[in-house]
Amino acid sequence: MRTRPVAVAAFGAAFVGAAVVANRLAGKPVPFLRWSVLRFLLSGRRLLREGRVGDGREEALARHVLATVPAGDVDATIAAIDDFARHTSFLMNVGDEKGVILEDAVRRARPKVLLELGAYCGYSALRAVRAAPPDARLYSVEISPANADVARRVWAHAGMADRITAVVGSIDDGGRTLDALGFGSGTVDFVFLDHLKSAYLPDLRSILGAGWLHPGSVVVADNVRIPGAPDYLAYMRGHEGTLWRTTEHHAHVEYQRLLPDLVLESSCLGGHPTPPAGAG
Numbered sequence: 001m002r003t004r005p006v007a008v009a010a011f012g013a014a015f016v017g018a019a020v021v022a023n024r025l026a027g028k029p030v031p032f033l034r035w036s037v038l039r040f041l042l043s044g045r046r047l048l049r050e051g052r053v054g055d056g057r058e059e060a061l062a063r064h065v066l067a068t069v070p071a072g073d074v075d076a077t078i079a080a081i082d083d084f085a086r087h088t089s090f091l092m093n094v095g096d097e098k099g100v101i102l103e104d105a106v107r108r109a110r111p112k113v114l115l116e117l118g119a120y121c122g123y124s125a126l127r128a129v130r131a132a133p134p135d136a137r138l139y140s141v142e143i144s145p146a147n148a149d150v151a152r153r154v155w156a157h158a159g160m161a162d163r164i165t166a167v168v169g170s171i172d173d174g175g176r177t178l179d180a181l182g183f184g185s186g187t188v189d190f191v192f193l194d195h196l197k198s199a200y201l202p203d204l205r206s207i208l209g210a211g212w213l214h215p216g217s218v219v220v221a222d223n224v225r226i227p228g229a230p231d232y233l234a235y236m237r238g239h240e241g242t243l244w245r246t247t248e249h250h251a252h253v254e255y256q257r258l259l260p261d262l263v264l265e266s267s268c269l270g271g272h273p274t275p276p277a278g279a280g
């Protein structure tokens with residue numbers, strides 16, 4: 001009886017291993033059946049704690065970009081990151097399919113000041129700034145100093161260091177990051193939420209509480225279906241037509257076409273109640 005769980009685990013591991021090998025031999029028709037994706041999925045707690053997979057893939061990406069992409073070429077940098085994520089190691093970027101949704105939203109909003117939560121390797125910030133007016137600036141809040149360092153190197157190589165600033169911290173760190181950002185009232189035109197999914201709603205409430213948004217500010221949120229931000233989705237649906245006007249973009253989890261995902265593009269209608277002092 002005691003050998004049964006061991007046998008089941010061994011059979012499961014053998015089955016997954018065989019599936020990955022078969023997928024590889026067949027030319028990777030199932031994009032997420034790859035070692036680098038399984039390694040990513042198994043890094044669960046470390047990924048949540050440090051924002052990294054733990055096998056050095058983010059550093060490898062930075063080296064790859066600096067070694068293969070001509071300096072100052074944003075388009076080639078974005079293409080090289082997509083290629084690396086598809087063929088070398090999976091990366092949790094917004095990706096090429098949802099990246100187009102993000103860029104289209106930026107083009108519609110024509111923002112001067114953009115705020116991103118979750119820089120990772122700097123991919124989505126490059127896409128957002130590429131689609132923004134030439135004088136636009138993006139501030140990206142990243143909790144992992146190591147990820148912020150990778151992103152800064154990628155942005156500098158792409159010639160974007162003067163338009164994108166990484167701020168190491170998080171919106172919920174007791175006011176330190178809110179103070180460091182220090183935007184004026186009604187000056188943030190665009191927010192991209194792509195960090196800890198359970199923090200989307202509380203962090204948006206903090207941003208609203210700081211008074212940084214204005215009627216017409218746009219908030220785009222990635223991964224609302226997978227990994228999922230159910231409280232954020234319920235909030236946007238619950239305030240449709242009153243505080244927000246939201247478009248739900250149906251797409252797929254990055255770098256594959258089987259798992260569905262949802263991106264929300266929400267335009268602020270104004271009239272947000274000011275939370276009491278100290279409320280999150």
Ligand SMILES: C[S@@+](CC[C@H](N)C(=O)[O-])C[C@H]1O[C@@H](n2cnc3c(N)ncnc32)[C@H](O)[C@@H]1O
Nearest residue numbers: 051093094118120123124142143170194195196
């Ligand atoms: C999905 S990745 C961001 C991908 C990036 N936006 C892109 O598409 O290129 C999530 C990132 O959020 C960071 N993160 C996690 N929790 C955070 C928090 N509370 N505040 C800021 N960043 C956070 C992680 O370290 C990780 O780098």
